[in-house]
Amino acid sequence: MEIDRVDLEPDELPKHWYNILPDLPEPLPKPKDPGDGSRLKFLEEVLIPQCYKQEYLEDRYIQIPDELWEMYIHAGRPRPLYRALRLERRLKLKRVKLFYKREDLSPTGSHKVNTALAQAYYASKAGIETLVTETGAGQWGTALSYAARLNGLDAVVFWVRSVYNWKKDRRTFMKLYGAKVYASPSRVTEAGRQGLKRGEKEGSLGLAISEGLEYASKKPNSAYALGSVLNHVLLHQTIIGLETKKQFEKIDMYPDVIVACLGGGSNFGGISLPFMHDVLKKGKRIRFVASQSMAAPNLIKGEYRYDYGDTAEYTPMLKMYTLGHKVRMPPIKADGLRYHAAAPIISLLRHHNLIDAVAYPIDEMAVFEAARLFVETEGWLPAPESSYAIRAAIDLALEYEKKGQEKIILMNISGHGFLDLYAYRKILYGRGR
């Protein structure tokens, strides 16, 4: 019989993350501060201590603490790998095989839970009582609210007001986990009050970060949690790729192409880096493809240079492919992809031509059409962000098929779309919320 799913037993869940730092083609450029160094000191003080340490690790494999490993299992890991047989048939593929990893099965609906649980775990062990963060689309805020609750911590989320205002369901979801959620700009921070004074009613991710950092720096026993870009975040996400490698071993296959969407780079890094190890150290050949929006094509139109992580310049500068930290990006439904720069690790790999990138138009029609095809054939409802991976995987598959090339393509379904049905309606059927 035809089983199109590869599972791992709970006890097959990897017990280590993969740290790519020692394997990079050149040392990762260090963060720097054009001023007096106070930003670097600030970052060190405001992050969870163990996470800050993980920014500079030298070991290749980092042990996942037992208790956290158990929480991963509770959260549904290992997650299945699927062969997209039905989608292949619909696309009439004969030479190309499509696989997808199911990060959408997470409790809050995205891969963000992988690092949220790790950060909340380390915070609780360090005696921290409150985790503070910002959120744009809302996936990261929900994941952190969940992880904080499961680790007995409070969560405070600064949420870009223009999104906060209408994503009522996601707001209720965070609240159910007991999180305190502020629309940003808020009146609870100086940065927020200044923003309001300047008339920035809608808010921005940059301002929300500034508010969160300020709030965390003033609140006793608190720390700031970041959902993407930094090395420790990508480290925690490697659990995705490490599982997937085991799954391919089980069926004695190996991917030729790996596709994931990319905003800051956390789900892309998560599925790619463990395979990148094989490319860097074992001579394997894999084509890595980042699927982006033309609203934020940082890997394609960005420059590789030092830039800030936030618009308000509270963070140190990191060497990244960046569109400029003050760039204005048009609104899209795949909010999670709207970030001006790609993670330093991803950027360095891109700089060494190890990563390809494509970008899709901001009307998102092509992307949602791909999502619909996925729903009709595979039956699962992907998040708008994940649909960028599906679109790119389909395009690549058709291209290889036409050229008569045998390929195994792996894509990452980073999240589900149950809270994004309005976006499907808007894009595919042209109707409002």
Add this chain to the structure above:
Amino acid sequence: MEIDRVDLEPDELPKHWYNILPDLPEPLPKPKDPGDGSRLKFLEEVLIPQCYKQEYLEDRYIQIPDELWEMYIHAGRPRPLYRALRLERRLKLKRVKLFYKREDLSPTGSHKVNTALAQAYYASKAGIETLVTETGAGQWGTALSYAARLNGLDAVVFWVRSVYNWKKDRRTFMKLYGAKVYASPSRVTEAGRQGLKRGEKEGSLGLAISEGLEYASKKPNSAYALGSVLNHVLLHQTIIGLETKKQFEKIDMYPDVIVACLGGGSNFGGISLPFMHDVLKKGKRIRFVASQSMAAPNLIKGEYRYDYGDTAEYTPMLKMYTLGHKVRMPPIKADGLRYHAAAPIISLLRHHNLIDAVAYPIDEMAVFEAARLFVETEGWLPAPESSYAIRAAIDLALEYEKKGQEKIILMNISGHGFLDLYAYRKILYGRGR
């Protein structure tokens, strides 16, 4: 380490359903028609032939066709069984163990997919091209839309207009699967036009059934699909309990109490009947508890007698615990529990004192509070219907604990609540949609 999840490998998925008919304490009373028998003939003509046959099976185990078995695996079966360790700790349980089965992991968000896939499979093999159905809350309509699409069939759904009007997200979801969805009363059937003439703008489940039956009886190569109550639906749902039995065997435990919510009885039957077999045939002692709403407490306040399945009296009469087929039920958020009668199989078992029942007040506060406790501890977002099972399981656990009794309680999480966050907001935070 502490793993609180019991998985089955894909190839451990049971290959048979369990048919309880030969094991019942007395033969199941046959459907009857107080008129000329035309309703019985009509039902035979309008149902999928193989499903109609399954209403009267004599074998105890019914083979799941290979192709359908593969579709179950694709849809994520077997689903995990969890030990609710975190909830147990929160409730300070020392003697009572809580387990839950994860039907919420289905593609459309509920256990309804188990019978939808079976019905669509049999329909496609019989050369049927269109499946027609009704839906109230929308879970069944979505599941059938999904199953029809995966089997290459068209789906037509008549959806109670008062729900259709505001559940826009679920409507979009059905549409993504390619279903044709009509608000009922509609203008496409005589029953619908009559309803509109009578001024029944809001619609009702009874009228939607009447519209669907009429539509199916007139459309060539079509059949009507039912999502609950009938024997074949409960048969298909036994996959839930059969998996769960294997999972308990793996950890060398066995449940003393099984709790599920009950409207028509499909998820209750699904998890209970395979264990009921052990009670009826192997002398096991299990307490089965149906958790209901006071809006529709058919097992508690109903009479055990012959009644129609729909308000319009298109169906034959079935012997059931019923509140009367024309009863008016107050609106609740757990829409899926608002049905006037319990499935004939469940009713007969209740009549023989093999099933207990509880009902919760229509303000649903106690139920949503239980759901919140579940979210805060276990992290998963349950459907409002499933939250009735959680409430009852918690109440029972506290009762046994107080009495100093060692018990293992199993509950079924029949669906997820991602499309019901408005209900959480309304009930817990007193705000509108």
